[in-house]
Amino acid sequence: MKRWPKISFTEEGMREGMQIEDANIPIDEKARLLDALSETGLQRIVVGSFVSPKWTPQMERIDELIQKFTPKEGVTYTALALNQRGVERAKEYSPPLTIERDRWPRLNCHMCDVFVRRNNNRSQMQEMERWPKIVAQAQENGAAEAGIGTNASWGSNFLGDFSVDILMAMLERQHTMWDDANIKVTSCSLGDPMSWCMPHKVEDTLIRIKERWPEINHFRLHFHNGRNMAIASGYAAIRTLGTDDTIELDGSIGGIGGCPYCGNGRATGQAPSEDLLHMLEDMGVETGVNLDKLIDCVWMCEEILGRTLYGHVSKAGPRPNSTSQLYDMNAPFVETMEQAKHFKKGPKAYEGGIYPYKEPITSPYRERVDQGLPAYESKESNWPWNQDWLPE
């Protein structure tokens, strides 16, 4: 079996999600949701952001939220802060918050000069102006490792597509500055606020980064999902990188998320956490997350927001992976979304549905499974391979 990179997942629903939802959602509801998320086994949860309430009223009462919620031991809670004022505000709540600074001194910029002006109130040139100071500071601190990175890496709603060649040229420029300072680059951050990620481009980008700079072994990937490419892009990253690499990935329950500056608002979204984690589990990545509890959170979030969200595993249920979760062979028709919820609500969800069979369904395979045997034995074995009815 192929082994995968180490994957660290961060839940962004309370931050990326709530920042684009109704500003009037009661804090009690948010605290209830955050507490439920804390019980799922998620290891990293962003609780919100310390930003100007003038432009992000959704985060105005973050202080209250932090005072109200019940931190769970072992969970790392963080908050986004975009400037020194935000960091100071966050520090008042540490603990429970962990104040995380980038582990690497990093040269970073937006590939899209328009988006950074709209979202961060500065230009790409102003981002770059800080690079020499960042390098000088890293040298002064005796930093052994450094990072590079871009945001809006693959394209922009305001400027169009950026080729991987151009992206590599920008990373090269950053890397050269660290080379000149004799500091080894081991981390690369690639953001995608406007949903321009595409799996083949992500794959191409990561292959080229690893070929050019094999010593980069830490990747922070932040994909948005406005064009439904976040999960495929995440898969592309995982399949491309090696077992010595680490990927930081994020998602949000129900796939909520977005910002008012990118031009897509709530349609931006992120990878639905429940769908991404369900995939990771099947790939053999131990996430530590109880999917059943996570789906409870999605349903709670749908109730709070008053609408159906974008994920799928919360609607069809995870693939049943134990005998007790397997569906009843003699379940009636399951047609509606409400009936489909039987995976959590039990048979009463489809009670009264059409039952089209004259005789109850039976199957020798299911009999085996119900007895704790595998549906199929290995091909050297007896069942079903040596049965009379299986043509030679």
Added chain:
Amino acid sequence: MKRWPKISFTEEGMREGMQIEDANIPIDEKARLLDALSETGLQRIVVGSFVSPKWTPQMERIDELIQKFTPKEGVTYTALALNQRGVERAKEYSPPLTIERDRWPRLNCHMCDVFVRRNNNRSQMQEMERWPKIVAQAQENGAAEAGIGTNASWGSNFLGDFSVDILMAMLERQHTMWDDANIKVTSCSLGDPMSWCMPHKVEDTLIRIKERWPEINHFRLHFHNGRNMAIASGYAAIRTLGTDDTIELDGSIGGIGGCPYCGNGRATGQAPSEDLLHMLEDMGVETGVNLDKLIDCVWMCEEILGRTLYGHVSKAGPRPNSTSQLYDMNAPFVETMEQAKHFKKGPKAYEGGIYPYKEPITSPYRERVDQGLPAYESKESNWPWNQDWLPE
């Protein structure tokens, strides 16, 4: 640039989609939608199925639909028929329908004996009983090529997971029968009615098939999306197969689809066609489909069904790929789903939104783009690489 396999796409919304929706949708509405789909550039459209109206009342009036819609020259219209009676009914409407039989005599079975009993009213054993006759008939007809295939290939809601080893063992058994008959196997069909596809398993399966039988160069892949893996699985297939291979893929507008037998009903879904085709276009695959018109169809379908569907590109819009489609740098906040529709409805969609900037946003990059120049020149060129403000 990496080249991809040849891809043939089939639109399944009128069949896979409508079969799990309200049986009372007026035929005029269905004809209107089918006519709109015909104008998008889609090359293959399944219009519905000839099945028993007792269990699939959604298809009871398919005759009327076929009489009402306006066939477009160059589009291949097909219908599903599960038995001889269905084929006879379909033949009455050819043209406009193309009556397609599998191009290959094929040995096929469901990996899940329970699902085939629920859905097709026969057992896996009964499917296999026909294999010797199929081979004999192919020999009699002098067939030069043959196919193999499975349905419920990667797992079942009623039996659990099927490993790729087990899947390969089943395909091997089929292949051996063709080998014994001296008929070359060139096609493989892999279905997934219960949404158990996973990109890493699809990749593993296809790699192993190509290693074992390099002469198989035609793949029919039918993925369902109940766990949000259909697009990632499609990508995995495309990246894995070679330029000499052909993949038949399908999807449905808005991602609608499912059957009452699988246990997930409407939550089953398929890859939303608009999202899949948008990805293919960016990969350089010429689909011939006008995405703008396809999104009109999704919106029409949402209006007919009375709810928001599952795709994303219909909500955030395609990635703008021409100067005229780029978003206004000075657009106000875009927050709601209605505001996000500006990509089709124009600026009036976000009229009155918050405008947070003291000075209008300007950018030298956008000036270039508005003049028809690329945002970035190649890295050997002047812009922006040799500008004073770009650190060396």
